[in-house]
Amino acid sequence: MATSALRLENVDAFYGDSHVLQNVSFELGEARMLGLLGRNGAGKSTCMNVGMGLLSARRGEVSVFGEPVTKLSPEMIAARGVALVPQGRRIFRSLTVRENLIVAARKPDAGSKHAPWTIDTVFAMFPRLKERSNQMAAHLSGGEQQMLAIGRALMGNPRVLLMDEPSEGLAPQIVAEVMTTIRKLKESGLSIVLVEQNPNLVFDVADDIVILNTGGVAVVSTPAALRQDDALLRQHLGVF
């Protein structure tokens, strides 16, 4: 694997007294996509929250391109090039579409290999957002809100993109659109962690797979290997 874009090493995390992540370790390679799978409550979103600094790891280390970020605040981690597309979208409902994008704007890092994301390039990727640029975000459909959440994350010109169940609650046609977008982002060289409940969506796009089970890493593998192992998928995901 090339340089590690994001690494969680022996991470333990708690919600109050509840020990939700136990000794979790995995890494996302640069310009690769890691699919993070698991049943409800397995700890997938908690991993995203730890990676983004919304929840502090009580033990272990989180690093971004080799730089420790374990104790940093979300805004400091964002400044290091990590962006989150959160579960449930969590767009700023009382802001317009355009405002949602401009508040998240951050200049790309010096020496960045990627073309910078601007409001124009985000609108080019999501023309429907351009049409609704002056509408309140609360009035968008679920699919449009998801596009806005992705666009908002891209406005931070991230090096690492964390996507927490981007297909949740969307119609199949919209899910297909969102997955096309994710594929484009991967092809652009972005390092991505994709959290999903549905393994088939992830197998189509991810390079590597980590399956969590009850707060710990159960499987580290690849889509090709896992497609051949129905028993393993049944054991950890209850599917196939």
Next chain:
Amino acid sequence: MNFWIVLTVNSITFGGLLFLLASGFSLIFGLMRIPNLTHGSLFMLGAYVGGSIVIGLFGFKLNFWLAAVLASLTVAALGALIERFLLRQLPGDQLAQVLVTLGISFMAADFCLMVWGGDPMSVATPEGLGGFARAGGAVFPLYRLAIIAIAVVVAVALWLLLDRTRLGAMIRAGVDDPDMARVVGIRVSQLFTIVFALGAGLAAFAGIIGGPILSVYPGLDQDMLPLALLVVIIGGAGSLLGSFVGSILVGFIYNFGQALLPELAYFVLFLPMLLVLLLRPQGLFGRHVP
């Protein structure tokens, strides 16, 4: 007829003054969920500091407007310190915030009594605004009309700041979802300090601007704080339009209540608050906060 016209102008003037006071209070509560009970004290401190500069109590004299700016900046800095070093330590704990801000307001009242004594301080009307304007048979003090104009200018400036700038959008994003605002890189803690300082500065500005019509006296803080609370409850926390409409409403109810039903002035004043709390707890223009 003149009586009604003058009473109306006085109500709008007082509403304008209340807007300067309550808009900051509303913003602080809307963004930071901090019920800042020092807000009346910040108003009074602004009046005392500004008034002292106007009459040369600190060994130097400035004209009214420069004194108002200096007093506002001083109190804004004090507000920033209160937020950074006290309220920052109590995130999300509204009971503790109420007790701390109430405690600071008592300390501020004692401090003012010690420094300025118990006698009211008169603040002269700024130069050029001591006269009257006549319209029909009615006579209006120019200064009261100036307060209305200042309130409108401040309201427009705040609206432009909040609705037309990136900083304003960031503030509103922080109100919407503070955690997500941090995730997209917004330094919410810095925004909190800026908003608290802005609110404190506006309260102080209202204090000195109100000096020539209210004068400055011990207890001014306790007279003004309930009115600011009233505006925010009626208008809705965090809503600039709510603050504006609430201020004008309270201005009218306060003045007309005192003129027409002096025995029931406070009953008339607080009845709308009771109704709003019962029927629309988030206020006329506020958003429901779960």
